[in-house]
Amino acid sequence: MSDDYSDDEYYYDEDEDMMDADDGDSAPSDEEMDMEVFDNDFKLPGKARKKSYEVDSEPLSQAQVERLMQTDIEHISGIFGVDENVASLLLRHMSWNKERLIEKYMDHATAVSVEAGITPKEEKPAKAAASSRAGSSSTGPQRSTRSSKSSNKLKSPSPAPKEDEPYTCPICFDDTQTRTMALACGHAFCSSCWNAYVTGKIREEGEHWIRCMAEGCGLVCPDPFVREALGEDKATWNRFRELLVRHFVGCNKNLKFCPYPNCTYTVACPAAASKSALLSIVPTVTCGASPDHKFCFGCSIETDHRPVICAIAAMWLQKCHDDSETANWIKSNTKECTKCQSTIEKNGGCNHMTCKKCKHEFCWVCMGPWSEHGTAWYSCNRYDEKASQEARDAQSKSRASLERYLHYYNRWANHEQSAKLSMDLYKKTEQKMEEMQISSDLTWIEVQFMKKAVDEVFKCRMTLKWTYAMAYYLDRGNPKELFEDNQRDLEKAVEDLSELLEQPIEPEVVPSLRQKVTDKTVYVQKRNEIMLEDTANGFLEGRWQWNTSVPGLE
Amino acid sequence: MDARLRRVNKEIADCKNDKSSKIQLDLVDESPFHLKGSFPGPEGTPYEGGRFEVDIRIPDSYPFQPLKMKFITKVYHPNVSSASGAICLDILKDQWSPVLTLKSTLISLQSLLCSPEPDDPQDAEVAKHYMTSRSSFEETARYWTHIYAGGPDPKAKDGGSGGGSRDEVAMAGLEKAHVDQFEALGFERGKVIDVLRRLNYRGANVTKITEDRVVEELLKP
Numbered sequence A: 001m002s003d004d005y006s007d008d009e010y011y012y013d014e015d016e017d018m019m020d021a022d023d024g025d026s027a028p029s030d031e032e033m034d035m036e037v038f039d040n041d042f043k044l045p046g047k048a049r050k051k052s053y054e055v056d057s058e059p060l061s062q063a064q065v066e067r068l069m070q071t072d073i074e075h076i077s078g079i080f081g082v083d084e085n086v087a088s089l090l091l092r093h094m095s096w097n098k099e100r101l102i103e104k105y106m107d108h109a110t111a112v113s114v115e116a117g118i119t120p121k122e123e124k125p126a127k128a129a130a131s132s133r134a135g136s137s138s139t140g141p142q143r144s145t146r147s148s149k150s151s152n153k154l155k156s157p158s159p160a161p162k163e164d165e166p167y168t169c170p171i172c173f174d175d176t177q178t179r180t181m182a183l184a185c186g187h188a189f190c191s192s193c194w195n196a197y198v199t200g201k202i203r204e205e206g207e208h209w210i211r212c213m214a215e216g217c218g219l220v221c222p223d224p225f226v227r228e229a230l231g232e233d234k235a236t237w238n239r240f241r242e243l244l245v246r247h248f249v250g251c252n253k254n255l256k257f258c259p260y261p262n263c264t265y266t267v268a269c270p271a272a273a274s275k276s277a278l279l280s281i282v283p284t285v286t287c288g289a290s291p292d293h294k295f296c297f298g299c300s301i302e303t304d305h306r307p308v309i310c311a312i313a314a315m316w317l318q319k320c321h322d323d324s325e326t327a328n329w330i331k332s333n334t335k336e337c338t339k340c341q342s343t344i345e346k347n348g349g350c351n352h353m354t355c356k357k358c359k360h361e362f363c364w365v366c367m368g369p370w371s372e373h374g375t376a377w378y379s380c381n382r383y384d385e386k387a388s389q390e391a392r393d394a395q396s397k398s399r400a401s402l403e404r405y406l407h408y409y410n411r412w413a414n415h416e417q418s419a420k421l422s423m424d425l426y427k428k429t430e431q432k433m434e435e436m437q438i439s440s441d442l443t444w445i446e447v448q449f450m451k452k453a454v455d456e457v458f459k460c461r462m463t464l465k466w467t468y469a470m471a472y473y474l475d476r477g478n479p480k481e482l483f484e485d486n487q488r489d490l491e492k493a494v495e496d497l498s499e500l501l502e503q504p505i506e507p508e509v510v511p512s513l514r515q516k517v518t519d520k521t522v523y524v525q526k527r528n529e530i531m532l533e534d535t536a537n538g539f540l541e542g543r544w545q546w547n548t549s550v551p552g553l554e
Numbered sequence B: 001m002d003a004r005l006r007r008v009n010k011e012i013a014d015c016k017n018d019k020s021s022k023i024q025l026d027l028v029d030e031s032p033f034h035l036k037g038s039f040p041g042p043e044g045t046p047y048e049g050g051r052f053e054v055d056i057r058i059p060d061s062y063p064f065q066p067l068k069m070k071f072i073t074k075v076y077h078p079n080v081s082s083a084s085g086a087i088c089l090d091i092l093k094d095q096w097s098p099v100l101t102l103k104s105t106l107i108s109l110q111s112l113l114c115s116p117e118p119d120d121p122q123d124a125e126v127a128k129h130y131m132t133s134r135s136s137f138e139e140t141a142r143y144w145t146h147i148y149a150g151g152p153d154p155k156a157k158d159g160g161s162g163g164g165s166r167d168e169v170a171m172a173g174l175e176k177a178h179v180d181q182f183e184a185l186g187f188e189r190g191k192v193i194d195v196l197r198r199l200n201y202r203g204a205n206v207t208k209i210t211e212d213r214v215v216e217e218l219l220k221p
Ligand SMILES: [Zn+2]
Pocket: A169, A170, A171, A172, A173, A174, A177, A189, A190, A191, A192, A193, A194
């Protein structure tokens, strides 16, 4: 972890924020807190100036997060003069909100300790007996009063057995067990019952807050007790530690656990910690365990939905979900040639289709002749508002709005599909390139240009895909036209590059193909940057106008 | 021996030996992990005199996971589903403790019958009934106890006014006049009772639910 900022400042700022949410008192607002986070912290060292579509974030390993937790624990342990395990339970109980814990503990140390499962509740046997009498109207405000009604316990919890009398565990009825364990409450049970119980809580329920097994006892197992109960079971102990880390991360708005299966990394992204920040940035982050572990810090919609903000991506997906039946046919993999009606299957990522039968060239997306696409007025990306006006006159309004939606959806879905197909195509190409490497004098480095190009095509198609979701909601006007110009330039460049990649490869054409592909790749990369950068700037400037109300932007 | 089996066997044996509690446990099939429990309805409640049967499934991780229980006998109670017998009780969920047993859990169910918790209902309609008109609720609960749990016939006490169809109406916690009113429109009596029960057509609610609304419901297939 970088030393350029102090841990304390960097991630405890939100303490006050959380207090705000809990108490509704006059703590600083979300926005103010964010500014503070922006100003004070997170100056990443030695990194190139970030682009406006990038967001500062830092990956943290589980050990690094554990160190952050330990700092908190030591701090609280020092202030209160309590054991570190006690401090850990106190913090967990208070959702790792140190400020709030300190404030509450100073006033009501005993009550907080009871709530946190550290000290047993004061015994009030008379009252317990009374509450077990049926028929009285429920007096206690807590649900636990219900469980206390069951007066007929199997056996009252017994203290640890004396040497001479045989011990029977009140849970398993086993009288051969010799080892018992108990928390501060003295509720003793055999260690194999504790083991089964603690293991189940961790493995089955994903629980880190494990109460005593005695009925109605609120004591919680501190870490060393859990460890002891688990014995040699290292795997479950590690799972427990991960659960603690996840809880800590979940309590901190600046942190997010990597969503990839079996990954234990965390990402810190204070810039995206508030809802309001997510209205102007798209926080695509990477966890640090692998460059493939890319995810959105703000939502779980898709790993990378740049350039659109989370709220619009969510709106769009909801719409697609709602309208999926009407739109389903578009996703189909086959279409008919507009000229001879023979069925054509799309098998590459390129949208430039040539009918095998009649050689008619057309665009897969709009089914228009390709001849109109190769020119300067490539207009496949832009929904023709005038044509839609006519459609509105001719057809019902709902028909027109469906057509408008289908225009965007069609292109949205097509880029997704094309991206996948270009990956498939590349696998075939890759094989061919490897063969060529053996049969010709091309080196491994020389055949890598294809991989770079395909990766870029994939990335750009993802950008393009989301630009259609964005364009669907953009209000008509100058900004939208400029947006669509950028979109068109990128799309044209991507289609050109895609087409190059689908050409048959022979060793003798490789040198010239390599030059062409490399040049195009550089160009496509540039167009993508422009698209992402300009859209991101638009969000920061508040330039975009929407044709519908966007949650949070009203 | 398997720890779960040892414990369950001991619990069943303990229950057999304890004659005082009136809690009974029986095997349903060959499995010792599928049982039927029963207990008498608590005195001084509308459930008095009935005997209530509960289906019990003992999960693999028992006693570290709670028992799965539901009423076999139909019970009219805010925390029990009138349709499925599902039970809303904290100790069957997050408040479970491994020291609880088959017997102590059945005793908890028995005391649940004494003190309904309408704020945390399993059956919203029954809970509404309980909240809006306690006496009408108790009347219905008593009828259910009579019909389904073998409890005493409430009519014997009441003097048997109204005859056979009144039972049905009272069991649903409705007014005979209301049922008659919609039956007179040409709807089948059973359907009228069903719809009015679902709409909670009782007490102050009657003024809030329009006749059209009821008819609309009655017309639904
Ligand atoms: Zn034991």
